[in-house]
Amino acid sequence: MSTMVGNWxxxxxxxxxxxxxxxxxxxxxxxxxxxxxxxxxxxxPLGPFRLTIPPQRTQSPILEDLVGSDLPSPSLPYSVVVVSDAPVLVQPHPAGQNAPKVRPSAA
Known part of the structure; x- marks a missing residue:
């Protein structure tokens, strides 16, 4: 159950x-x-993990970056529930595909 009131x-x-x-x-x-x-x-369930995405922008988090040491076994598949207070499009990218590895800047 989400702790946030979301529209999406x-x-x-x-x-x-x-x-x-x-x-x-x-x-x-x-x-x-x-x-x-x-x-x-x-x-x-692991989470919820919270992100803020600026208007008309994209973010591409990697599971390990969010979960850290609580990461499930590398051989264990998982499902993801996404809740947002604004409309977002969600596209999964399997690790074996050439998805860009976007990391937060250290600034």
């Missing part, structure tokens, strides 16, 4: 794997406050 909610259930990325595009003219919750079979 979706789930990706195709068996994402650690190392995969999610491209999140905020299509609105306001910042989108997004929560990601990762669910595995037989395990406790």
């Amino acid at each position: 909610k979706m789930a990706i259930t195709d068996g994402c794997m650690p190392g995969d990325q999610l491209s999140l595009l905020n299509v609105s003219s306001a910042s989108a406050h997004v929560e990601l919750t990762f669910c595995t079979e037989g395990g406790q």
Whole structure:
């Protein structure tokens, strides 16, 4: 269950794997406050992990960057629940594809 009141909610259930990325595009003219919750079979949900995406911008978080040491087993697929207070488009990118590895800047 989300701790945020959101207008947009979706789930990706195709068996994402650690190392995969999610491209999140905020299509609105306001910042989108997004929560990601990762669910595995037989395990406790991880999250919610909160992100703020500026208006009409994209972010592509990698699971390890969000979860850290609580990362599920590399062989265990997971589903992702995405909740946002603004409209966002979500596109999963499997780690084996040539998805850009976007990392936050150290500035």
